[in-house]
Amino acid sequence: MSPAATTGAVRLALLLAALAPGAASAGSKADAFEGKIQPISGQLYQKAGRLEVSPTLDLSFNDAFLKKHFVGVKVGWHFTEFLSVGGTFAVGTTAATGSAVVCPANQGCHDATRAQLWQVPGAIRMMAGAEVAWAPVYGKLNLAAEQVLHFDLALLAGTDLIRRDEVLSRDAADALQASGGKPPTATSLGGHVGLGVRVYLNRYMALRFDVKDYIYAVKVPNWIEGSGNQPRNDVQNQLFIELGLSFFFPTTPTSPGGGP
Numbered sequence: 332m333s334p335a336a337t338t339g340a341v342r343l344a345l346l347l348a349a350l351a352p353g354a355a356s357a358g359s360k361a362d363a364f365e366g367k368i369q370p371i372s373g374q375l376y377q378k379a380g381r382l383e384v385s386p387t388l389d390l391s392f393n394d395a396f397l398k399k400h401f402v403g404v405k406v407g408w409h410f411t412e413f414l415s416v417g418g419t420f421a422v423g424t425t426a427a428t429g430s431a432v433v434c435p436a437n438q439g440c441h442d443a444t445r446a447q448l449w450q451v452p453g454a455i456r457m458m459a460g461a462e463v464a465w466a467p468v469y470g471k472l473n474l475a476a477e478q479v480l481h482f483d484l485a486l487l488a489g490t491d492l493i494r495r496d497e498v499l500s501r502d503a504a505d506a507l508q509a510s511g512g513k514p515p516t517a518t519s520l521g522g523h524v525g526l527g528v529r530v531y532l533n534r535y536m537a538l539r540f541d542v543k544d545y546i547y548a549v550k551v552p553n554w555i556e557g558s559g560n561q562p563r564n565d566v567q568n569q570l571f572i573e574l575g576l577s578f579f580f581p582t583t584p585t586s587p588g589g590g591p
Contacts, residue, residue: 374469376481376531377584378409385539385575389421389458393570396431396443397453400424405462405575413466419489420459425496446504449496449514452549452567456516460491464527480530487525493547494518500552521547521567535582539575544568 389401403421410416427448434440448454466485474480496514499507507514525543532538547569550562 374412376534376537377412378415378466378579379412379584381409381584382580383407383409383415383417383577384580385577387419387421387539387573387575389423389571389573391569391571394428394453396428396448396451397425398428399453399455399569399571400426401458401571403458407462407464412469415464415466417462417464418460419462419491420457422457425454425456444508446499446501446508449499449504449507450501450552452495452498452551452565453569454496454514455493455569456496457494458491458545460489460523462487462489462523466527466529482528482530485527485529487527487541487543488523490520490522491545491547492518493521493545495549498549498551517549519547519549521545529577534584535579537577537579539573539577541573541575543571543573545571 383406385405385407387401387403387405389399389403391397391399401421401423403419403423405417405419407415407417427443431443431448432440433443433447464485464487466483468484470482470484472480472482494516495518497517499514504514523543523545525541527539527541530538530540545568546566548564548566551565552562
């Protein structure tokens with residue numbers, strides 16, 4: 332090897348030796364973060380083959396006349412991670428909203444009387460039904476680079492029996508109020524569609540947040556002159572927000588998921 336080639340080889344060796352500590356230092360910096368955030372893989376919180384029981388609180392919204400506050404329970408069986416069926420039951424109270432105000436001609440506005448509220452639909456007392464849920468979305472969020480939040484998103488549909496107060500005619504409502512009575516109840520067959528979110532707390536508990544639209548028909552007295560005051564069927568859309576806390580049984584999945 333010529334002296335020039337030898338000198339070139341020595342210089343290359345010295346250059347590589349100088350760069351080596353920098354590469355090692357960069358590796359050390361990367362190693363400092365290793366294990367800080369665990370890799371996300373698989374579906375940690377599994378539902379297939381498990382029973383889900385959820386105490387619930389249902390609140391109506393977007394109702395011009397009557398607000399509803401219900402408590403209930405939902406029980407569901409998960410055939411797969413995506414498909415489940417279940418039953419729901421809820422009972423509660425109904426009260427006038429702040430916007431239930433009437434303004435007669437040549438008179439001041441005032442809150443609607445009980446007799447006037449008995450003439451509008453929406454006084455639900457009980458809801459019981461069956462529900463199918465399809466949860467095609469399972470997601471994970473990294474919170475503050477320290478904790479992973481697991482959730483799923485489901486489409487809901489079901490059929491329901493809705494126990495409610497009958498809608499009265501004006502004369503019947505005035506007579507009932509004068510006698511101190513209460514409207515009779517009736518049962519309607521209806522259904523609901525909705526969207527549900529489940530946020531997992533651990534392998535056997537989750538928070539639920541559902542939005543549902545209950546659809547059913549009621550007979551409402553017709554006060555259009557010349558109609559003969561014949562009742563008409565009126566389709567109702569009752570919107571509810573449902574909050575729940577789910578418990579899964581067995582508490583440990585038969586097929587554990589991947590790491591968090």
